[in-house]
Amino acid sequence: MNQKRERNLGIEELSAEMAVELPSRHLLATISVLGLPLAGVSDVAVKVDTSGPGWLIGS
């Protein structure tokens, strides 16, 4: 007889067994980013020096 099977798992031990529903995965793409600059905020500008990012491209 298998000696390992001497241990008897009671209800208390069994009640600790994990069973969990995982959250569904709905990966999103919102257009909310449009709302920020286009919803009337008219003074947002990203400007780049005409010489460009010299530190980056070595010009």
Next chain:
Amino acid sequence: MTPCLAQGVGLLGEMRGTGSAEPGFLIRRGDGTMIVVSQLLFWLAEEIDGQRGISEAAENLSRRIGSTVGADGVAYLLEHKLAPLGVIAGAGEQTKSPCAVLALAGRAALIPPHAVRRVAVLLKHLFHAPVVGIVLASVIAMHLWLLHQPGSLFDTRAILEHPATLLSIVAMTALGGLFHEFGHGSASLYGGAEPGAIGAGFYILWPAFFTDITESYRLDRLGRIRTDLGGIYFNLILSLMLGSLYAHTDNPVWLWAALAQDLIILQQFIPFLRLDGYYLISDLTGVPDLFGRVRPMISSLVPGRAVDRGINDLRPGVRIAVAIWVLSTVSILGWFGVRLALGFPQIMTGAWRLTAALWASTAHNLSSGRVAAGLAALVQSVLVTIQALGIAFLLARAVAWTGRQAGAGITKRAGRS
């Protein structure tokens, strides 16, 4: 009575790349919902074939785990663990799915899974390593070139001055959202997990596209991370195409549309809302429900309180990473909430004035035949209204939640005394 698995239930095997100390095993319900169970419960589910009785299942299970589980123990597990999650046939009403924090609402499928799959089969080749390398090198080269262009790059004043430009950018950004979703679906299929439907819904109150990639839980960590980043990768591809159009036509609309993609990518990396950055952290740590760990983590950080089981189950390094995420998220969302609450009257007054002015502009432009300008003002007024309603809705939910928590606390204290 002989137990039987519910229709459509699939026993998928061990979940890979989790942050838990104990291994978890995946079961897929007929409706596509994923359930993670302990090894013992998974083995029990494997014994349930509609032919073996409870006693035989108990005997087989005992042999596999090397300890004795009696028929009463198996009956308990079936009734209290598997049946409430809808794994066992004819088990009556299953437990209601937990309400997810800051989740997508009002979901409606636009493109069914079989159609998403058909497109994803073609697009998944974009995830072969050499192709990814070429795309990323091209994107870097294009951005270096774009940044070297003289003058203003992304100027909202210039965009607002040209209604047709504004409408084009809005349309391309919306289409870009759809393309982003195909990126997730294709990456999921490339890894070996079937993508679900692509649809639309409301995130808080902002319109959003979504892809159901719940099946990606069965992928290993790398496969899940690829799926998370697939959308951003497709934004980069779109940005590359738009930048190329600018190079050929010199029309700044394409330039701004390409740069709008960069803004969207930056936004997607925000890890405090359910955007791609959130899922990326979730998969890097191997914790599928980060928002579900907020309360247990905060409770566990209170001196003198026992560490919650939901935190204790995590590996030490993962526990630290989750603690950092929880503290950052609570601080930043809390700070943001306070700022919104304090500024609420001014925000609503400003939004009201702006909407009224935009409506007047819409009516004036349309009545004088300037259709593009009229439509542009209409689109702006819709965006302003959505922003304002979204903020009001968020604050109302926060107040209701605080009220519920306070009420529950008072009831608990009253019960103790």
